[in-house]
Structure formats: C-alpha cells, structure tokens
Amino acid sequence: MSGFTDSSTLSERVKAIPGGEMLMMCYSCGTCTSKCMIQTKLEGSYNPRRLIREAVFNMDDDAFADKTTWLCTACDLCYTACPQKIHISGVINAVKALAVESGKKTPYQVAKVDESTCVACGLCEKICPYEAISLVEKRVAFRGTITVASVDANKCMACGLCTAACRSTSIRLAEDYNDAELIDSLLSWLETERVSS
Amino acid sequence: MVDAARQPLIEVKTFTEVEKVEGYVGNFVVTLREKAKYVRADRCNGCGACTKACPVEVPNDFELGLAPRKAAYIPMSQAVPLIYNIDMDACIHCYKCVEACGALEAIDFSMEDKLVEQEIGAIVVATGFSHFDPTPMTEYGYGRFPNVITAMEMERLNNSAGPTQGALIRPSDGKRPKNIAIINCVGSRDKRFNIGCSNFCCMYAIKNALLLKQMHPDAELSIYYIDIRTPSKGYEEFYDRARESGIRFIQGRPSEITEDPDTHQLFIASEDITLGKVIEREYDMVMLNQAAIPQPDQNHMSSVLNVAQSPGGWFMEYHPKLRPMDSPTDGIFFAGACQGPKDIPASVAQGSAAASRASRILHSDSWQIEPTVAVVWPDRCVSADGQACGICSRACPYGAIDYTKGLAAEVITAKCHGCGACVAECPHNAITQLHYTDAQVLAQIRTLLAIEPEKKILAFRCQWCSYGGADLAGTSHFEYSANERGLRVMCSARMDADLIYEAYRLGAGAILYSGCHPQDCHYITGQISGAKRAARLEKIFERMQVSPGRFRTEWISAAEGDKYARVINEMQASLDAIPEDVLKAEIERLRPEMSKRLTKMGEVPGVTQAMAQVDFIVDEMIGKEKGT
Amino acid sequence: MSETPKLVLFQCQWCLFSSADQEWVDNQLPANIHLIKVPCTGRINPLYLLNAVQGGADGIMISGCLPEQCHFKTGNIGARRQLEEFSDYLNYIGYEQERVRFLWLDLQDRGIIQKELAAFEAQLEALGPAHNLATRLAEPAGGANA
The missing domain is CATH 3.30.70.20 (Alpha-Beta Plaits)
Structure with missing residues (x-):
C-alpha cells in the first residue's frame, strides 16, 4: 500500500465493497439520473449521480440521508446505459450497506x-x-x-x-x-x- | 488536391489499393492494385455524357445514401482526376454509356485490375478516419426514428451542393425543422463502444449549430454535452460566439430519445446537471455527433505496412510526444487522423511534418539507425543445418529477420530496431545483440551479485519504461530498498531466461522482471513476448518451489516512480520474511538445477572469456576493499 | 345499437417512460376505462382479475415493462407466470382469451398505450359484452339487457 489513501473514508469503504469498485470513474454525465424514472414518478430529490458525488467527497451524513440510497431497486437500466460502465446500483447498494452498518434504517415502509x-x-x-x-x-x-x-x-x-x-x-x-x-x-x-x- | 495533381513531380493514383509493402527504409517495394475504372484515363474528358445516358440508379455513398447516383459516375463533383468510373456491381451492361461516349471511345469494359510494383523511398500514411454508426445505441433510435440523423447527414443536408441544394428538411415529412438538438459524444467517451474522446466534435457541434443559426435565424439550437472541450487558440472565442448567438448548451448526456409515432416529433430525456433535474424537451430533429473511429480496414493496413496499432485501433506512433508523426518502422510516417482523431489544423501540421521527415530520407544516401542491432552467428544457426526453426523470425516485431529453411537466419539491419526479442528467444544462442551481448549482460549480473548475493534484489529494467520509472523514483526522492541492483536492457523481450537462471545460480535473493505496460511498448509487441516469457518463468519457478516473492513481474511506466519504489519495498519485505538459513538452503538446493539449464550458455562466443575477466576484476576490487 | 365496452386497465407505474403518456393515463382516460395503478405487474393479485370478471368487465388490459426492464428486477417475470396462467384458466371457464390483453412496453414506446387501448376497445366491441361470468353484476331492474 502506498499509504496515500485513508481506508476509513466513505469513498474507500464503498470501493472495498463488491459492486462499489468503479466509484471514482464517474464523470457526471447524468445518464443514470435521466434513465431512472424514480425522480419523475416518485421522488423529485432522487439522483444517483449526486449520490456518487457524495460518496466521492466522503459526505457520509448526506449520503446516508439521501433518498437515493434507500430507493434504488437495482433494476439496472442505468448500468446498461452508463458510458463508464459503472455498476451504479452496486455503488448505491454499497452506500446502503454502510448506512445500515452505521445504524441507519430505511425510512420506507416494507x-x-x-x-x-x-x-x-x-x-x-x-x-x-x-x-x-x-x-x-x-x-x-x-x-x-x-x-x-x-x-x-x-x-x-x-x-x-x-x-x-x-x-x-x-x-x-x-x-x-x-x-x-x-x-x-x-x-x-x-x-x-x-x-x- | 487540384494543385497536387498539377504538380509534375506528384503522381496521384486514385482508386488504387496498397497490396504489399516489402523492403526497408529508402528501399521499399510496394505492390499496388490499380482497380479497373472501365473508363480509360487517357481518353476521358470528363464530359459526363455517360452519366446522363446511364439508366441505373444506386444510393450515393458520398451523399450517405440521401441521394441516388448512376452506375457510371464520379464520386463527387470535385473529384481529382476528373475521370468517370463504372460501378460494375450495379452495371446492367446495357452499353448506353458506350454509345453516349461515341467517338471518344473512353469506355472499355475489358479493363481489369492491374498489379503494379513500385520502388518507394518513404511512405506517408494518410488514410484518415471513419464514423461510428450509432445504430447499436438503441436509446437514440438512429435508424428507427427518421428525424434522428448523423452529423455527416446533417453536413450533406446543409450543403448547397448537397442532395437538397442546401434546403434543410426533416426526413419524415420534408418540412423545415425549427427546433434542433445536437447530441455530443455519441459512441465516444463511452466504454461500451469507444473509450477515447474524438477530439474535434465539440468544435464541430458548435460549428454546425452556428452555421444552422446563420442560415436560419429563427431556428432553436440546443447542444447536449458532457464536457465542452475547446482547447486550442481561438476555440473558446468561437464557443463564446455560439453562446452569444443564442445557442443553448445543456450539460447532461441524454439517456433516451422517444418519438411521437404520429408526428415524428422527438423527445429527449436528459438530466440537466446544473439543475440536478431530469428534463424532457421536444425537438423537430436530432443530430447525433458520432465518434471518430479507425477506418474499417485499418487492421488490414496495419499488417500490410507492418506498423502497430494503439489501443482503440489507431496507428501507433514511434513516441507519443517526441515523434508523433513517425511510425515505429523507419521510413513510414503518419499524417492526420489515421494516427488518432485530430482536427484540421493538427492534421495539416502533422502532414507537413511527415512530408519533411520523408524528404530527409529521399535526400540521404545513407541512413543512421540505433547501433544496438541483432547479429546472427551463421555457424550456430540450426536453420543452416536444415532444421526447421524460424523462432527468431516469428519473435521479431518488425519482420526484420529473413528465415529460409536451409539457410542461416539473416537480420535485415536497416529494419532492426534492437529490442533483442530474437536474442532471448533463440533456443540455440545463435543471435546476439550488439552492446547487449550475452557476455556483456552476464558480466554485469556477475558484478552486481559479487557480494552477498542472497541479500540483493536484481531488477531487470527495460530502457524505456521501468528504467525511467526507477530514475523518476530517484529524482522524486521516493525511498526504496538499497539492496536493489538495477540492470538495463532495451526491452523486456531481451530478458533471456538464461540471464534469470544465471542470477539465481549466483545466489540472487530476488529478481524483478519489469518493463513497459503492453500499450506503451517501444518495440510494438516486444513487451508481449517478454510477458509471455515471464509467465512461463513464473510457472517454472513455482514447480521448482522457489519461495514466493523471489521472482516478480511488474509493468512500470516511466511516470510510475512511486510504483517502482513500492514494488522494490514490497519485494524487500517478502525477502525479509524468508529466514536467512532457509533462503541459503534454497539457493543451494536450486543451484544444480539452474546450472543444468545454463549448459548452452557457456558455448556462446565470448562468454567464458568475459566471465574469467569479470571474476578477475571483481576479485581485485573486493580484495582492495577488504584491505588485503 | 352497440355499447362501449367497459374495461379495466392494470398499469405498472413504471412502464411508461414518457411523462406525457403517464399524464394521459392518469387524467384523460376515457370514462369506460377503469385504471388500477400498481407498483409492479407482479403486485397484481389474480383475485383482482377474478373480481373484475365477476363484476362484468368486458376486458382486462395489463400493461407492464419488458422482461429486462422491470423496476423490481424480476417482478414482471413473476407476473407473466402468474397472470398468463390465470388468463388461460379464465379462458377455460368461459372468459375468452381475447378479453385479456397484455401490453409489455419498451422504454422508447411513446403514444403506444393510447393506440393499444383503442384497438383493444374495438376488439371488445366486436366480441360484445361479457355476461357469462358476471355473477356479481347487480341485475338491472326489469331483467337482463335486451
């Protein structure tokens, strides 16, 4: 290990979870957000692109409170559309796993x-x-x-x-x-x- | 083009394909296929009577199928030379063109393709690029929605010499579109299709939008982009002009285009990144700004010319920064987009550079090459004894070795670039590389491992990448183990298995086998033969139960000083993990096996003498240090 | 005199990519179509279909997403299994196959649902009202329809 990266940050922890490896490859084109219908049909504040940014910048609180973390159903429409081949639902799932680990619970009815x-x-x-x-x-x-x-x-x-x-x-x-x-x-x-x- | 055709020293050969390129710098022999035009160049005066008479209509490729052309045609009105051509795939042999041509008798159906051999001094490759077909990107509906068109189709639609005489119309209903969207990065910057940025399309989108805006001031133009890249002089100012003129720029890559099945209006769904919201906007017409991709026959040309391709398929230059117009093969140069997507100013600059590089060759009686070339000892080559071999010829990335069964292999010195792949691959030690002879390299190994070899990490570095990486680690003050002993060869392809065995026989603690990343190899495919050998060695050492960590393969570029330091430190750590007595016992256990594998080495001319000499010098030095 | 058929539309809330189409379904649906919006076609309990049949619906349309485009990974595959089998059963007991229509929509399909509903309506009109199984339909005063 080169020792330059701090493995306790959110971005490093997301990358360590299978599915979250490609986190840093996002160039914020917004394809995922417009492919996903949750924003238009269900929840206006839903935005996978923004969640990835929050994870990249180690904004734990924002990421865990973001509705995107809890609403993604892993339909993977965005995965096939992503020009960077990022498994976006994998990243979201990794953030969710970390949120659960830190004691957060889904705010939605199950x-x-x-x-x-x-x-x-x-x-x-x-x-x-x-x-x-x-x-x-x-x-x-x-x-x-x-x-x-x-x-x-x-x-x-x-x-x-x-x-x-x-x-x-x-x-x-x-x-x-x-x-x-x-x-x-x-x-x-x-x-x-x-x-x- | 017209000027070039008029210049008496330039011969323009159109409708001609390069079949074969043989020889070497200054002495190429090129076989050309002059395809039959079925019209005699010496008689045709370009009157066009044959076209008028021809009853056959086929899609016009130059107009991208938007207009028809006849079977007797010229590809475009500015064609040079202005000689008509008959498309035999479409011709129905009615001979109306022959009648129309009349007394000129220029049309000759008996013409056949001609193969011509020409002696050529230098070759400039300017085969250009091709366009990505957006049909596989089903989300954009190209081919399914009539009003989704490509950039080149827009180019022809908006051209006064084009199929509509410059009238901008929508394909679905022939009406003039008012609200037009341009989508950038269609198939480029997209790992599903082409990873690379196509370089000029941002400017191209802005140019098209401005042009449309000038012709139709009431038109609404929107450009969808991921990033706008306008890096050259005056480009940003052009971008500003586009903003001033009211063209809308929307940051956000569209994910889906849908179409109203009745009106054929298009709806683009994208996120507006700056708003953080999904927006859906309606358009009359959408232009897809396709990626620039290598020509469909680029692979074929690459094997004809024996020049390598970069990842992505473009021709690979000698050096990306210092020699971008040279191919790795002496005497072959690149101009323009065949080497990578570039805009007109860059293509012109590279074209001029390539021409002047080529003229240096034409004006020289002799040509200087690197002195580190390979040489065959004919008496040791088994091919001369009639055995089938040819390993060296197959190993050479440049095709510089002539192998004929029954004759000793022969290196064409002018073609050899000195990677040393043949030297390392030759199973009979019948080839050597000047300045990197086996004797010279072995002498270095012996010297580096003269004292306490079990504590040393012997690092084989290639001249271009990992040596540079080690250098950078030093100049950047990245600390790494002082037990590292570096040894330079030209390429990882030269890192002969024998050299590794000898190092272990002498008791080396650990060995690093390092070179360029595959795409960076200075010698086209040298790294690939090096990597294959390294993988083979890893298996052999595993079978011999060499402790893990004592042999390591790493590809380190000249920019990865930190990686070099890290690798050496990791190797030191794994070497430290082996108890000293265990390590020494292992070295002793392996020594006979290594010696057995080295029996042929002693026969190589010069090796025994060099070893004796080295041992003498080293003993002297050690003796001095010990103070005896 | 023919009657406008009454039909029930079960719609997966994700199957219309275009918000214009969804807006039409939500607010401008003709009076003879009853909309039941579900989170996924997999959520449609066969019981709902049976009640619609017993209540005298002339036709049932189920619109959902293409197999690989399900919002809940495999929900529509479960629905295909469950509902297509159930419609076979309905056919067996006398509710014609032509009265149950599945519409699997692609993301790019825009303006399709209106056309499909119109075509389905025409088909139902040709078939006439469904009386066979309308066991829970309140008898109108003065006996059955003439």
Missing part, C-alpha cells in the same frame, strides 16, 4: 408478515427479487414455536410481489391497497351504467 396466519409455504421467499424474505423458526403467540416467513427490512424494496403471491393473505406492505376496498371500488365502477355508442 412488507410485514402476519404471523398468526402464515403457513410457511415459502412462495414469498421464492418470488422475492431481493432475497429479503426467509423462513425462520420463532415463537408466535398462541401458535408455539413454528416456522414463519420473516422480512429483512433493509433488503425489502416494497414491490408487493409477495403480497400478490401469498395464498393465505398473510403478508402485506405497510403502505398498500386495502384489497377489499380496491375490489369494492372496482365493482362499484363496474355497476355504473354502460355508455351507449
């Missing part, structure tokens, strides 16, 4: 298991794209020690695949549709008069 009805069939575990769900053995009130699904809050991206796949309606997103309400509104719309043409 999937929750209703342990009183879960039958541990494992469908949700199989369908989850983020490997956030695993089957664990635990003590559940009135049911004794049984196997149930468990969600890793820091991995869950709130896509709702598990909700759609669950056959016993035991898993749902905290901020989700109420299935009954959704179906009721659908039915009441369908009952309105047809328009004649």
Whole structure:
C-alpha cells in the first residue's frame, strides 16, 4: 500500500465493497439520473449521480440521508446505459450497506408478515427479487414455536410481489391497497351504467 | 488536391489499393492494385455524357445514401482526376454509356485490375478516419426514428451542393425543422463502444449549430454535452460566439430519445446537471455527433505496412510526444487522423511534418539507425543445418529477420530496431545483440551479485519504461530498498531466461522482471513476448518451489516512480520474511538445477572469456576493499 | 345499437417512460376505462382479475415493462407466470382469451398505450359484452339487457 489513501473514508469503504469498485470513474454525465424514472414518478430529490458525488467527497451524513440510497431497486437500466460502465446500483447498494452498518434504517415502509396466519409455504421467499424474505423458526403467540416467513427490512424494496403471491393473505406492505376496498371500488365502477355508442 | 495533381513531380493514383509493402527504409517495394475504372484515363474528358445516358440508379455513398447516383459516375463533383468510373456491381451492361461516349471511345469494359510494383523511398500514411454508426445505441433510435440523423447527414443536408441544394428538411415529412438538438459524444467517451474522446466534435457541434443559426435565424439550437472541450487558440472565442448567438448548451448526456409515432416529433430525456433535474424537451430533429473511429480496414493496413496499432485501433506512433508523426518502422510516417482523431489544423501540421521527415530520407544516401542491432552467428544457426526453426523470425516485431529453411537466419539491419526479442528467444544462442551481448549482460549480473548475493534484489529494467520509472523514483526522492541492483536492457523481450537462471545460480535473493505496460511498448509487441516469457518463468519457478516473492513481474511506466519504489519495498519485505538459513538452503538446493539449464550458455562466443575477466576484476576490487 | 365496452386497465407505474403518456393515463382516460395503478405487474393479485370478471368487465388490459426492464428486477417475470396462467384458466371457464390483453412496453414506446387501448376497445366491441361470468353484476331492474 502506498499509504496515500485513508481506508476509513466513505469513498474507500464503498470501493472495498463488491459492486462499489468503479466509484471514482464517474464523470457526471447524468445518464443514470435521466434513465431512472424514480425522480419523475416518485421522488423529485432522487439522483444517483449526486449520490456518487457524495460518496466521492466522503459526505457520509448526506449520503446516508439521501433518498437515493434507500430507493434504488437495482433494476439496472442505468448500468446498461452508463458510458463508464459503472455498476451504479452496486455503488448505491454499497452506500446502503454502510448506512445500515452505521445504524441507519430505511425510512420506507416494507412488507410485514402476519404471523398468526402464515403457513410457511415459502412462495414469498421464492418470488422475492431481493432475497429479503426467509423462513425462520420463532415463537408466535398462541401458535408455539413454528416456522414463519420473516422480512429483512433493509433488503425489502416494497414491490408487493409477495403480497400478490401469498395464498393465505398473510403478508402485506405497510403502505398498500386495502384489497377489499380496491375490489369494492372496482365493482362499484363496474355497476355504473354502460355508455351507449 | 487540384494543385497536387498539377504538380509534375506528384503522381496521384486514385482508386488504387496498397497490396504489399516489402523492403526497408529508402528501399521499399510496394505492390499496388490499380482497380479497373472501365473508363480509360487517357481518353476521358470528363464530359459526363455517360452519366446522363446511364439508366441505373444506386444510393450515393458520398451523399450517405440521401441521394441516388448512376452506375457510371464520379464520386463527387470535385473529384481529382476528373475521370468517370463504372460501378460494375450495379452495371446492367446495357452499353448506353458506350454509345453516349461515341467517338471518344473512353469506355472499355475489358479493363481489369492491374498489379503494379513500385520502388518507394518513404511512405506517408494518410488514410484518415471513419464514423461510428450509432445504430447499436438503441436509446437514440438512429435508424428507427427518421428525424434522428448523423452529423455527416446533417453536413450533406446543409450543403448547397448537397442532395437538397442546401434546403434543410426533416426526413419524415420534408418540412423545415425549427427546433434542433445536437447530441455530443455519441459512441465516444463511452466504454461500451469507444473509450477515447474524438477530439474535434465539440468544435464541430458548435460549428454546425452556428452555421444552422446563420442560415436560419429563427431556428432553436440546443447542444447536449458532457464536457465542452475547446482547447486550442481561438476555440473558446468561437464557443463564446455560439453562446452569444443564442445557442443553448445543456450539460447532461441524454439517456433516451422517444418519438411521437404520429408526428415524428422527438423527445429527449436528459438530466440537466446544473439543475440536478431530469428534463424532457421536444425537438423537430436530432443530430447525433458520432465518434471518430479507425477506418474499417485499418487492421488490414496495419499488417500490410507492418506498423502497430494503439489501443482503440489507431496507428501507433514511434513516441507519443517526441515523434508523433513517425511510425515505429523507419521510413513510414503518419499524417492526420489515421494516427488518432485530430482536427484540421493538427492534421495539416502533422502532414507537413511527415512530408519533411520523408524528404530527409529521399535526400540521404545513407541512413543512421540505433547501433544496438541483432547479429546472427551463421555457424550456430540450426536453420543452416536444415532444421526447421524460424523462432527468431516469428519473435521479431518488425519482420526484420529473413528465415529460409536451409539457410542461416539473416537480420535485415536497416529494419532492426534492437529490442533483442530474437536474442532471448533463440533456443540455440545463435543471435546476439550488439552492446547487449550475452557476455556483456552476464558480466554485469556477475558484478552486481559479487557480494552477498542472497541479500540483493536484481531488477531487470527495460530502457524505456521501468528504467525511467526507477530514475523518476530517484529524482522524486521516493525511498526504496538499497539492496536493489538495477540492470538495463532495451526491452523486456531481451530478458533471456538464461540471464534469470544465471542470477539465481549466483545466489540472487530476488529478481524483478519489469518493463513497459503492453500499450506503451517501444518495440510494438516486444513487451508481449517478454510477458509471455515471464509467465512461463513464473510457472517454472513455482514447480521448482522457489519461495514466493523471489521472482516478480511488474509493468512500470516511466511516470510510475512511486510504483517502482513500492514494488522494490514490497519485494524487500517478502525477502525479509524468508529466514536467512532457509533462503541459503534454497539457493543451494536450486543451484544444480539452474546450472543444468545454463549448459548452452557457456558455448556462446565470448562468454567464458568475459566471465574469467569479470571474476578477475571483481576479485581485485573486493580484495582492495577488504584491505588485503 | 352497440355499447362501449367497459374495461379495466392494470398499469405498472413504471412502464411508461414518457411523462406525457403517464399524464394521459392518469387524467384523460376515457370514462369506460377503469385504471388500477400498481407498483409492479407482479403486485397484481389474480383475485383482482377474478373480481373484475365477476363484476362484468368486458376486458382486462395489463400493461407492464419488458422482461429486462422491470423496476423490481424480476417482478414482471413473476407476473407473466402468474397472470398468463390465470388468463388461460379464465379462458377455460368461459372468459375468452381475447378479453385479456397484455401490453409489455419498451422504454422508447411513446403514444403506444393510447393506440393499444383503442384497438383493444374495438376488439371488445366486436366480441360484445361479457355476461357469462358476471355473477356479481347487480341485475338491472326489469331483467337482463335486451
């Protein structure tokens, strides 16, 4: 080691995590930001280019509080578009891992298991794209020690695949549709008069 | 071009390809293929009657397919010489052109390609560059959206001699576009396609935008860029003029172009970096400023001329800073973009430089080369005994060794650049390199390892890179172990396995095998043969159970003084990690094996005598130091 | 006299790259189309489809992203498996295959969804209203439609 770099800085720590190696190669062209639809559809302050800058300049607090850190779903549209071939979601994931390590928690609502009805069939575990769900053995009130699904809050991206796949309606997103309400509104719309043409 | 054609001492050969280049500086023999034009140059007066008569229409390459041309044609109106040409791939043999030509009888369908050999003193390569085809960048929709066009297509559309007589129209509906976007760095500065910056496109984008603005003052021009690079004299002022005239510059690389399927309007999504926001803007037409790339047949030309290519495919110059117009082969020079993308002033400057370099050769009766050339001992060459070999000829990056089975290999001295690859590769020690003979190098090794060899790190450095790196480490005061003993050869290709074995036999503690990075090699591919040998040696030493860290291969450029110092210090650390008695036992264990591998070395002329001489001198010196 | 078909559009909120298209879907959708926006096609519970069928929807369109462009890596692949299989089942019990349409959109597709909806509507109009499985449709006073 040449001794010129301080391995405790955010940028060096990000680079040390698999996926974060290419951090310094970014020349800030903004392709990733405009390829990603989170900024236009969900969160105006979302900006992967800026998060990379924050990591490069060792701005730990800004990076960990940045919504980009928590909202990236690793769809990798930006990865194939990046002219510097930076695995951007890898970098973001590295920042996220460091944020989690420093005790930060995702500010977003994630999937929750209703342990009183879960039958541990494992469908949700199989369908989850983020490997956030695993089957664990635990003590559940009135049911004794049984196997149930468990969600890793820091991995869950709130896509709702598990909700759609669950056959016993035991898993749902905290901020989700109420299935009954959704179906009721659908039915009441369908009952309105047809328009004649 | 017209002037060049008029000059009596210049012969312009168009529609001619170079098939083969043989010989060496001042004495090249070049085989040219003069392609059949099917029109006799001595009779054609350029009247164009054949074109008028020709009924066949094919896409016009010069107009990038935006307009048709006939099968009997001239490539462009300024063509020199003004001689028509018949495209045999398109011709339907109706012979209407022959009728139209009439009494002139210039059209001759019996013409065939001619191979001509010419003696040439010096060669200037000016094959230019080509354009990146943006079709693979699907996000920009070129080829899918009619109003997305390339820079060259815009060039023809906006040219008064072009297919529309200079009327700027959109391909989808023929209307004049009002709102035009130019996207820079399409395929350049992009690791998915071409890593390099294409040098002139920023200026080119500004030029096109200004030109369009001047012709159509109501047009809205936007330029999307990553960085605007205007580094030469007067360029920044030009950029300022563009800003003044109201051209919008948007920093942010577009990620996606979408099109309204009904109106063919285009929408560019990009981040505006300065705003930190994603913006989507609507345009009538989009021009993609494509990357400059090497000519499609650059690889072929490179093998015909025997000149190397830099990473990216451009022809490689002798030295990037000091000799940018010279090829590594004496007598071949580069002018313009074939050596790397460059704008017109730079191309003109390099062209003039190349011409004057070439004229030096034409005015000389003799030519000076480096004295470190290779020489064959014909009596030791096994080829002379009829054995199949030719290893030296294959090792030579310059094709400077003639190998014919039954005859001793022969070095064409004028072509030899003195890397020493052949010397190291020859399995029979039948070649030597002047000033770096085996005897000379061995004498140095013996001297450097005369005292306490097990404590020494013997560093083989190549003259151009790692020696410079070690030099820089010294001048920059980067401290490294004082046990390092440096030894210079011209190239890592010269670092003969025998030299390494001898160093171990003498008891060297550790050996560094260092040279240039592959793309920096001064001798085209010398480093590659050096690297192959190093990899082979690493395997051999692993099998012999040489302690790890005692043999190390590193590629260090002349700018990497810090790396040189670090590598030596790391080697010292790994040498220190081996207990002294273990190291000494290992050296003793390996000595017989090393000696066995060195048996042929003793037969090399001069080696035994040199060794005796060195031992005598060294003993004298050590004796003096000991004070006996 | 024909009736404008009623159709339910399940739309993945990421599948329209163009904000103009999304704006159209959000605010200018014709009255005979009911929009259910989901975070991913993988979030669509087959139960929703079944309820739409039972409620008397004439057609169901599901718009999502191309396989390699899913915002949640593999959500749309799960949806393809789950929903296409379910539509086969619907076909089996009498809800024609032509009444369920999947629309996998590329990032560059602009103005496609309007055209596709119009084409689907025309197709449904030709098929006529779906009564077979409309078990939860309230009977209008005076009996079934003439």
